[in-house]
Amino acid sequence: MIRVSNxxxxxxxxxxxxxxxxxxxxxxxxxxxxxxxxxKSTLLRIIAGLETPDSGSIEIxxxxxxxxxxxxxxxxxxxxxYAAFKHMSVADNVAFGLKIRKRPKAEIKQRVSDLxxxxxxxxxxxxYPAQLSGGQRQRMALARALAVEPSVLLLDEPFGAxxxxxxxxxxxxLRRLHDEVHVTTVFVTHDQEEAMEVADSIVVMAEGxxxxxxxxxxxxxxxxxxxxxxxxxxxxxLRGRLVRPHDLVLTAEATDGAVxxxxxxxxxxxxxxxxxxxxDGEPIWAQVTRYRAQLLNLKRGDTVYIRVLEHEVATVG
Amino acid sequence: MAKVSLRVVALTYLxxxxxxxxxxxxxxxxxxxxxxxxxxxxxxxxxxAFQVTFxxxxxxxxxxxxxxxxxxxxLVRHRFFGRRVLDALVDLPIAVSPVVVGLALILVYGKxxxxxxxxxxxxxxxxxxxxxxxxxxIFVSLPLVVRAVAPVLEEIGIEQEQAAWTLGATSWATFxxxxxxxxxxxxxxxxxxxxxxxxxEYGAVAVVSGRxxxxxxxxxxxVEERFQNFDQQSAYAAAFALAVIAVxxxxxxNLLRPEExxx
Numbered sequence: 001m002i003r004v005s006n007x008x009x010x011x012x013x014x015x016x017x018x019x020x021x022x023x024x025x026x027x028x029x030x031x032x033x034x035x036x037x038x039x040k041s042t043l044l045r046i047i048a049g050l051e052t053p054d055s056g057s058i059e060i061x062x063x064x065x066x067x068x069x070x071x072x073x074x075x076x077x078x079x080x081x082y083a084a085f086k087h088m089s090v091a092d093n094v095a096f097g098l099k100i101r102k103r104p105k106a107e108i109k110q111r112v113s114d115l116x117x118x119x120x121x122x123x124x125x126x127x128y129p130a131q132l133s134g135g136q137r138q139r140m141a142l143a144r145a146l147a148v149e150p151s152v153l154l155l156d157e158p159f160g161a162x163x164x165x166x167x168x169x170x171x172x173x174l175r176r177l178h179d180e181v182h183v184t185t186v187f188v189t190h191d192q193e194e195a196m197e198v199a200d201s202i203v204v205m206a207e208g209x210x211x212x213x214x215x216x217x218x219x220x221x222x223x224x225x226x227x228x229x230x231x232x233x234x235x236x237x238l239r240g241r242l243v244r245p246h247d248l249v250l251t252a253e254a255t256d257g258a259v260x261x262x263x264x265x266x267x268x269x270x271x272x273x274x275x276x277x278x279x280d281g282e283p284i285w286a287q288v289t290r291y292r293a294q295l296l297n298l299k300r301g302d303t304v305y306i307r308v309l310e311h312e313v314a315t316v317g
Numbered sequence: 318m319a320k321v322s323l324r325v326v327a328l329t330y331l332x333x334x335x336x337x338x339x340x341x342x343x344x345x346x347x348x349x350x351x352x353x354x355x356x357x358x359x360x361x362x363x364x365x366a367f368q369v370t371f372x373x374x375x376x377x378x379x380x381x382x383x384x385x386x387x388x389x390x391x392l393v394r395h396r397f398f399g400r401r402v403l404d405a406l407v408d409l410p411i412a413v414s415p416v417v418v419g420l421a422l423i424l425v426y427g428k429x430x431x432x433x434x435x436x437x438x439x440x441x442x443x444x445x446x447x448x449x450x451x452x453x454x455i456f457v458s459l460p461l462v463v464r465a466v467a468p469v470l471e472e473i474g475i476e477q478e479q480a481a482w483t484l485g486a487t488s489w490a491t492f493x494x495x496x497x498x499x500x501x502x503x504x505x506x507x508x509x510x511x512x513x514x515x516x517x518e519y520g521a522v523a524v525v526s527g528r529x530x531x532x533x534x535x536x537x538x539x540v541e542e543r544f545q546n547f548d549q550q551s552a553y554a555a556a557f558a559l560a561v562i563a564v565x566x567x568x569x570x571n572l573l574r575p576e577e578x579x580x
Contacts, residue, residue: 050479070482077483083476087498096494097484141480148484 001026002047002152002184007056009042016042018208020056024186024201029178031199032188035231039208040188044154047186048077061151073152076145076183080157082137084129090140091116091125097148115143118177135166139173146181155187159194171198192232196220204228236285243308248286250275251305252296258305266298273298279306339560345549346557357551358558365531366539366555372447373522373535374515377454381511384455385462386504390496392463393470410459418456419524422449445527450535453521458514465507466500473499505573513566517559 002024009017017039024030032040045051047058049070057066065073085093091112098108116122119139129137138158145153158174159167175198178185189195195202196216204211204219212224223229226242236245239259251258261277261284268274273293275286286306296304346354357363391397392404410418426433426443433443443449477499481491497504519537526533530542536559544552 048483050483070479071485071487073483074485075483077480079476079480081476083480085477085480085495086473087501096481096486100485100490144480144484 001059001061002186003059004043004047005057005059007043007046007053007058009039009046009051009053015208017046017053020205020208020210022203022210022213024184024203026061026184027182029175029185029198029200030187031195031202032186032205033192033195033202033231034190034205034211036190038206040190040203040205041156043205044156044186044188047152048075048154049073050077074148074150076148076150076153078138078141078145078153078155078158080160082129082134082141082161084137084141086129089126089128090121090132093129093140094143094147096144101148111147115147118146118180119143133166134162135170138162138170142177146183150183153183153185155185157188157190160189167194174198196232204231206231234287237282238284238306238308239279239282241308245274245285245287247309248284248288249307249309250286250288250292250296250298251307254305255307258307260303261306263298263300263302263304265300266293268293275304277304277306342553342556342560346553349550353550354554354557357548357554360551362531362534363539363551363555366534366536369447369450369533370516370535370537373450373454374512376451377458377515378508378511380451380455381458381462382504382508384459385507385511386466386500389463389466389470393467394475407460407463410457415453415457415518415520415522416524419453419521422453422456422521422525426452444525445529445533447533449525450522450533453525454515454518457518457521458511461511461514462504462507465503465510469500469503470496502573506570509566509570509573513563516562516566 004020004022004024007017007020008015020039020043022043032043034040042051046053047060049065049068053066057064059065060073060075070077085096088096094112094115095108098111103111113122113125116125119142121136121139121143124132124136124140129140132140138161142155142158155174159170162170171194174187187198199216201213201215202219203213206227212219212228214222219228220232223232229235229242234245235242236248237243238248249258254260259279261279263275263277264283265276266273267276268290271290273288273290275288275293275298277284277286284306298304388403388407392400392407423444424430426436426449428434428437428442428444436443441448443452477495478491481495482488486494517537518535519541522535523538523541526535526538528534528538528542534542536555540552540555540559543549543555
């Protein structure tokens with residue numbers, strides 16, 4: 001369990017974190033999600049001891065570690081740009097923490113080969129980081145962090161520097177890895193899709209504050225604010241109310257609570273169809289199935305009636 | 318056409334400035350064969366001058382290496398009041414004439430100055446002996462290691478070091494196992510430059526050494542003194558030896574340089 005209590009941190013006149021409190025349960029896989037500059041990386045670095053908070057406290061696995069040096073916190077940290085030790089082979093990178101701890105040679109050798117197998121780099125043990133791809137370097141960095149059996153694994157935008165395809169693969173792989181290793185893991189991301197796909201629980205951060213904590217479903221369906229709602233998925237406005245475009249129902253006839261809208265544009269996106277329209281001159285867009293769009297035979301200039309699907313709807317509250 | 322004429326200009330320039338003088342030294346040195354060269358380089362005075370040169374150069378390079386790495390880390394990794402002043406001061410020795418450096422050292426460490434007098438009472442003579450010459454040499458070659466190491470430190474960033482900390486490495490272990498290996502080629506380059514500069518220093522050393530033959534005479538001072546005393550054979554031979562050392566160090570630099578950046 002990681003307990004962050006009332007942590008504040010300023011860089012000059014910029015308030016990176018303001019009175020942040022959050023609890024991360026043991027064994028969970030948690031995402032710190034938010035726009036850049038929202039304070040999530042600062043919080044992660046404070047947990048690791050790479051930054052010191054101006055006030056507040058950090059507790060890791062029951063021990064107050066607010067004033068503890070990063071060396072003694074027993075955390076694994078993975079950097080966005082890998083921070084590979086360039087002058088060491090892959091195996092030596094992974095062995096580093098164990099050598100520092102002066103573990104017996106045979107044990108180090110065994111553990112390094114186990115870890116390289118875990119991250120699928122066994123055949124690269126004698127290569128240097130410069131000879132690896134970005135994804136391979138990041139897996140090496142992960143093995144290096146896991147080698148010392150940290151009580152907490154912290155990842156700072158771990159897939160941020162990778163291209164889209166590798167990113168997708170590594171996400172799924174991190175999820176599987178966590179199911180195998182069970183170490184309490186916190187990762188920072190600004191990509192809501194990544195957070196939703198990988199994490200058990202998400203801490204939404206912005207402007208140096210925690211905006212909401214919950215499972216991906218809770219956040220998507222019961223966002224605490226307009227900010228969280230719009231950060232977690234697509235939104236549009238219906239007469240001043242924030243709604244999800246796929247929660248809108250379009251009908252040809254006027255029904256209870258429906259408002260008339262004029263179709264501006266119909267865009268086909270594979271199975272889904274995006275309908276741009278205006279209600280009282282205000283723009284709105286709805287996402288409907290292709291079948292539904294064909295049924296309505298929507299064209300530019302048509303009038304349709306829009307209402308919100310009232311059950312299972314994401315609303316702020 | 319323009320390319321060819323540019324080459325001609327560059328080569329002519331180098332010919333008159335570099336090739337001709339060095340060539341003449343070589344030619345004059347070996348005018349009478351190898352025997353006299355060997356003889357004049359193995360006289361007790363010449364051997365002593367070699368010894369003094371290295372007695373001065375080696376401690377200077379060691380001090381500059383330690384100081385250079387320390388200051389480079391300070392300048393790159395830390396933000397503090399007066400950092401830009403320190404940054405500017407490091408380059409001062411390049412701007413100040415070595416003769417001025419020598420005079421300044423005499424003013425501070427001479428027997429009749431407070432600090433020099435105090436040291437003298439405690440049995441340490443700085444001026445007109447090796448310690449003063451080491452000080453002068455350190456001063457003139459001060460920026461070389463700093464300026465070689467600092468940009469590389471800047472480039473490698475701090476994340477590897479932070480990664481080492483989170484893996485349990487102390488600051489010293491991190492410095493030894495991560496920082497030093499990461500800057501090793503730049504450091505070697507700076508040390509070689511520093512060595513070359515130390516071996517060749519004349520002005521500052523001439524002032525603080527007192528040019529005492531067989532006592533505080535370095536190779537460069539030996540060349541000058543022999544030349545003034547019409548012993549041109551010895552002067553040319555010693556100058557040639559210095560040139561050879563310079564060429565060897567330059568070759569070393571060029572062998573080290575391509576290693577930077579790989580891996």
